[in-house]
Amino acid sequence: MLDIVVRSTRVVTPDGVVALDIGIQGEVISCLASHGTLEGRELHDLGDRIVVPGGIDPHVHTSQPIMPPGLEPAPGSAHNCTHGLYSSSPTDVSRSALFGGTTTLVDFATWQQEGTLAEALAVNEKKWANLTYTDYSEHVMLLGDISDAILEEIPSIVRAGHPSFKMFTTNVFSGRAGRRVHYGHMLDVFKALAPVGGMAALHCEDDDLVVHAYDRHLAAGDVHFTKMPDVHTDLSEELAIRQVLRLGAAAGCRLYIMHVSCELGVDAIREARADGQDVHAETLHQYALFSREHYHRQNGQIYHSYPSLKEAHDCASLWQGLSDGTIETVATDGVVTTLEQKLVGERIDDVTGGSAGIEERMAVTYSGGLNRGMSLSQLAEATSTNAARLLGMYPKKGVILPGSDADLVVLESRAPAPLRAEDLHQTDYSPWDGTEVRLWPVLTMLRGTVVVSDGKLLVDSPTGVRAPRSPMSV
Numbered sequence: 001m002l003d004i005v006v007r008s009t010r011v012v013t014p015d016g017v018v019a020l021d022i023g024i025q026g027e028v029i030s031c032l033a034s035h036g037t038l039e040g041r042e043l044h045d046l047g048d049r050i051v052v053p054g055g056i057d058p059h060v061h062t063s064q065p066i067m068p069p070g071l072e073p074a075p076g077s078a079h080n081c082t083h084g085l086y087s088s089s090p091t092d093v094s095r096s097a098l099f100g101g102t103t104t105l106v107d108f109a110t111w112q113q114e115g116t117l118a119e120a121l122a123v124n125e126k127k128w129a130n131l132t133y134t135d136y137s138e139h140v141m142l143l144g145d146i147s148d149a150i151l152e153e154i155p156s157i158v159r160a161g162h163p164s165f166k167m168f169t170t171n172v173f174s175g176r177a178g179r180r181v182h183y184g185h186m187l188d189v190f191k192a193l194a195p196v197g198g199m200a201a202l203h204c205e206d207d208d209l210v211v212h213a214y215d216r217h218l219a220a221g222d223v224h225f226t227k228m229p230d231v232h233t234d235l236s237e238e239l240a241i242r243q244v245l246r247l248g249a250a251a252g253c254r255l256y257i258m259h260v261s262c263e264l265g266v267d268a269i270r271e272a273r274a275d276g277q278d279v280h281a282e283t284l285h286q287y288a289l290f291s292r293e294h295y296h297r298q299n300g301q302i303y304h305s306y307p308s309l310k311e312a313h314d315c316a317s318l319w320q321g322l323s324d325g326t327i328e329t330v331a332t333d334g335v336v337t338t339l340e341q342k343l344v345g346e347r348i349d350d351v352t353g354g355s356a357g358i359e360e361r362m363a364v365t366y367s368g369g370l371n372r373g374m375s376l377s378q379l380a381e382a383t384s385t386n387a388a389r390l391l392g393m394y395p396k397k398g399v400i401l402p403g404s405d406a407d408l409v410v411l412e413s414r415a416p417a418p419l420r421a422e423d424l425h426q427t428d429y430s431p432w433d434g435t436e437v438r439l440w441p442v443l444t445m446l447r448g449t450v451v452v453s454d455g456k457l458l459v460d461s462p463t464g465v466r467a468p469r470s471p472m473s474v
Contacts (some may be wrong), residue, residue, distance in 0.1 A: 027447035054103030054407030057329035100359035101441035132464035174214030190251035197471030204240035228308035238264035263317035324428035
């Protein structure tokens, strides 16, 4: 007899929304069968509640130093946050993620001019192992110039199950060095990744335009954070995306453009995909639903991430990109802080980026997508399945199929109702406070164990494990 049977008239599978019984044995889905036909020691008969794959957030930053540019550590030095601002830990972030239906988080192992990639990954593993409620993985983040020794190490790291490498085309702020990877070094990395099935993940903004805009605004004293869209512009994003696309094509390297925020960026990626280029794109739920007008609201910093929020037409273009497949994943760029930490900066050169929206991501994305005509299948792909495919976790993660991990989320339909920050579990504020949602996760299962039900955490300690990944086929 099966350990668990999950039964619903609306199970989101690769074949669409189907009335099914999901048979679970141990940690995995053992079978799918016609509705009402399986027996198990434990039955969850959900009626018409929606069952979707556990969410995968492909872009979070935990236990990250939060500091204005002038206080950042020099390249090659140990991270040292002298004024005591850090984003929330993997334990706290992963706990809140489960309440929102996200069962796998992907963080970053940072290499910054010293040591090996293997050493950077080992440091990150200590941060996560036995301390996380969700399953987890990470991208390797490369900062600054890339040495020959690192280039030579990349193939072995990809083969060991770490196939994605993040780089920046900008230092993000004026006066900061050590983050940008110059295009020559970037091309070298692309050439190292391509033969072994690795993927390059990029933060795309043109450094010259960003720095020039900062310098102009600082010189004029026009520095309030509401001017962020005039510094981190859509043109800057488009130029960097197009430059990276050309380099990726020359190297034959798979690309993943992170946190696309504007129509010009969507158009550039759509053109490249139409030409057959192996490029994929991510947006954030705040870019799809918040515009520059939100900066002018009370505590407008809470809506900010890098790059900046853009215009209403950019939001519409992102939703169109999600609908037609140009944009394949919805992430958070999650940097969870307290409200006090988030409000530390008030200027274009010190406002804190990142989003406290990991718990809200699934409900907000599903509700926003349904409001715009997207199907449940499309939304499952955007919040889970596509990330699993792109990051080498599929079909173990991101899908409801025999052999997949039994990571399931039950979404309950409701009349549109506003989210309330006091009902969430992430921090002491939410940029989504007051946002109306049509669905909310009422049960989360991780590898066959119900970990959250009806707003209650049912596990006493972290049970998350590393999610195995493989290189892409070449």
